[in-house]
Amino acid sequence: MPWYKSTRASYYKHLFRNMIVTIIGVSFVPVFLVSFTIYYAFFTAYQEKINDHLMALVENHKKQIDSFLSNRLADILFLSESDSYGQFRDQAVLDANLHSLRNSYGGIFVDLGVVDADGHQVSYAGPFKLSNVNYADALWFKKVMRDQVVVSDVFLGLRGFPHFIVAVRRFEGDLPWVLRATIDFIAFNNMVENIRIGETGFAFILNKEGELQTKPRYNFNPAQGCYGQFLDCSKPITSDIHIDERRDELDNDIIYVTALLKNRDWALVYTQKRSDAMAEMRWAQRISIFIFVFGGISIVAMAFILSWRMVNRIAESDQAKEMMNKQVIESGKLASLGELAAGVAHEINNPVAIMVEEAGWIDDILTEPEYKNNHNIEELQRALKQINTQGKRCKDITTKLLSFARGSGSAIRNMQINEIIEEVITLSSQRAKYANIEMHSTLQPDLPEIRASETEMHQVFLNLVNNAIQAMEKNGGSDRTIHFKSYVRDGKIIVEVTDNGPGIPEAVLGRIFDPFFTTKPVGQGTGLGLSICYGIIRKMNGDIQVKSTVGEGTQFTIIFPIQ
Amino acid sequence: MKPVEGNHPPIRLLLIDDERGFVATLSKRLAKRNVKATQAFSGREGIQILRKADFDVVLLDLKMEDMDGLEVLKIIKIMIPDLPVIMLSGHASEETAHNGMRAGAYDYLTKPYDIQELIDKIASATKSDDE
Incomplete structure (x- = not known):
């Protein structure tokens, strides 16, 4: 039975949920922390690297332009002096x-x-x-x-x-x-325009009035937005190279690198969208997110599968444990009952023996001539006979109690269970015929031998057959059968004894192996038959199980271990 | 009621059992059947009596307080190997009875029994003893 259908489904569901949450939590938290730490460190480093690169680029060009201008000035100066x-x-x-x-x-x-x-x-x-x-x-x-x-x-x-x-x-x-x-x-323009990186990077030169000194790659109005503010007010440019980041009206983060040249008359401005400058970073980011999502899905799936399997295992072992507990309780119950039975047998049988003996003595006395003509003599003899009969019954019960308590003690040897079944069929056939019941068998030939006591095996099968005959006798009907079947399955010998009698009500089914449990009228059954069978089979490390449907019949399955 | 043999001298039987009431009653019933029972209420007492007198057969309870019936049986078999011993098993255990048979007992009975059954076993034990 799968766990989610068991009576403790809510407990297992809870367990399942806890396991998933724990596995996911334990796996995700470190991954999250490590990922974000690495990402942050990497992002910062990469940003710095990009900024440095841009600043170096702009400075380089600034020097180039400065030297171009001063060289041209020097050319003219030289020319003027010539x-x-x-x-x-x-x-x-x-x-x-x-x-x-x-x-x-x-x-x-x-x-x-x-x-x-x-x-x-x-x-x-x-x-x-x-x-x-x-x-x-x-x-x-x-x-x-x-x-x-x-x-x-x-x-x-x-x-x-x-x-x-x-x-x-x-x-x-x-x-x-x-x-x-x-x-x-x-x-001149080409010198500046050559500074271009990525898709959105371009450079231009502004004068102090904020007028363009070069023709930029893209048309824009330098007086608009932040370009104008640049030189005027917002941040007075103090150092030669300055890097800043602004957000434009389209919500793009734009990097500005500014370098002053021509004795601070002009500013070389390089601008690029942050996203463009960090394109490689974006790419890495995208791969990381993909790996992260993929890994996350894997973790969740793994957590689910693992928890599912674990809970299945736990449920299985719980079931096995429960069954074992039941068996332990059952055998413990039988063991203590056995001890009690043995004690009772010893203590009861002796007094009963004396009573029977005394009754016999009275019977002896009644044979004396002086009592011969007593008009009560027949009544007395009947009573004595009854005492004798009931004494014998006590003896039968104590015998059965003792055999239940420690087995009948006949020698254990290797045997073919099929032979026992055939003997039992022979032994019971007369009685079965009388009750109008047919007995037949499907026995697998060449079964492995089992180690058992012959009398005990007889006892077990005779008991089952007797019970079946009694049940069917009582209820009458036609086409009554008792069927024996033997076969090997999973390294064990299985014997099934199936009848199509009245069946055993479910309320009773759980107790039929209990000692002294009987459905027969008082005085007709000891209630020990099946518990003796149970004791014998369990002692051999075998098992006896019963399945029954009222109105359809009963099947006893006996499982023998192969030696 | 059928005595062992009509005019034959009574069979001499030693009855060893610690259940006094039982011994008394059984002795009387045996006497009616031409079996003279000498009573011993313990294993020790039984062995002492055996030393002094001759018997045709011994009826021995398997479970007594002072000595195990099986021990008594073994001693008797050493003293007088040919003396047939019928065991009475009070606690309905065939296993102990089987052990007795192995130790040399002639036969066994479990209590309670039919008196006729006992008489038959005594008769057969003494007859084979005669032969």
């Missing part, structure tokens, strides 16, 4: 210089111009028509007049094209003059 103001005013000289610059640096230098102290461009070499242009109001001009050198912000200027200017101021006598060069915006 010739005099007068020379530079000569268009041909300026053209030649531009030519040699472009030869050396590719298309970086777009044009060259010489501007006098009033802001007039006195000579110009380049693709645009910018001769005699007045730069007096231009921001870069004012700056260069003040600071001697300038790298301007990017602006459209007169040419309507984004560019910036590198200019140096020199003196011709007391009069200052300016040599200026325009740097190709596209060449």
Whole structure:
């Protein structure tokens, strides 16, 4: 019977639940703790690594851009020192210089111009028509007049094209003059635009006013959102490299790395979505979650299966223990009853023997001539005979009690149980015929031998047959049979004695092996027959079981161990 | 009631049993059947009587207080090996009786018994003794 159907189902259910919870708890808690510890440590380390990497990247580029700018400035400074103001005013000289610059640096230098102290461009070499242009109001001009050198912000200027200017101021006598060069915006832009990582990483340069100095990869308005605040207020940038993280209006975490360059005039900003920067981390995260979920499912399944099996085992052993307990109680009951029976037999039989003897003596006396004509003589003799008969009955009972208590004591030898069954059938056939009962048998030939006492075996089977005959006699009916069957199963010899008599009511079935239990009228049965059978079979380490259905019949199954 | 033999001298029987009432009654019943029973109420007493007188047969209870019936039987068999001994088993145990048979008893009876059964066994024991 499976445990969930047993009478203690709720107990086992409770046990089952506890086991599952314990197994899952014990397995999950450490996994959780370890996973989260490792995850946290790894996440932090990885984040640091990403930040360091980005900062190194930006710093590297900052240096590159800084050195590009200062080199270009140095180029112009060097150029300005190579010739005099007068020379530079000569268009041909300026053209030649531009030519040699472009030869050396590719298309970086777009044009060259010489501007006098009033802001007039006195000579110009380049693709645009910018001769005699007045730069007096231009921001870069004012700056260069003040600071001697300038790298301007990017602006459209007169040419309507984004560019910036590198200019140096020199003196011709007391009069200052300016040599200026325009740097190709596209060449410069490429330097910045090359900083690109992942899908969302890109870099740009802002000036102090928050205006873009390069053309970023993605269109966005630098004045909007946090870009504008960056340089102004929120966090005054103190160190050269600064890393920060903000959340944009689309709820993306964005990393900003900022480096100041060009004497803190410009800021090189690199931005990337956090999720993009941590793409590898996401991947690892996803695998971990998958393993975690998969492992979790395995643990739960294992907990379920393990608990199920354990509870099954426990229920099985509980059942076995219960059955054993029952047997122990049963045999203990029989043993103590046996001792009592033996004592009673000894103590009762002697007085009964004396009583019978005394009755015999009275009988002897009554044969004397003087009593011969007494009119009560027949009554007295009848009474004495009754005393004698009842005395014999007492003796029968004590004999049975003693054989129940310690067996009848006949020699134990190897024997074929089939032979015993055939003898019993022969012995009972006369009585069975008289009661209109048929006896037959299906015996498996060549059964292994058992070790038993012949008289005990006779006793067992005769008892069963007698009981069956008595039960069927009483109830009459036709087609009454007693069937013997012997066979081997699981290394044991099984003998079944089946009748189709009236059957044994269930209320009685559990007690039929108890000593002194009888359904026969008082004086007709001792109630010891089946308990003696039980005692004999149990003593041989065998077992005797009964199955019965009222109205259909009774089957006794005797199980003998093979020696 | 059938005596052992009509005009024959009575059979001399030694009855050893510690149940005094039983011994007295049985002696009287045997006397009526031409068996003269000498009474002994313990194993020890029985053996002492055996030393002084001759008997045709001994009726010996198996269970007595002073001595086990089987012990008494063994002593009797050493003293007078040819003397037939019929055992009376008071506690209905065939096993003890079987042991007695093995120790050389002539026959055994379990109490209570039919007097005729006893007389038959005595007759057969003494007859074979005569032969």
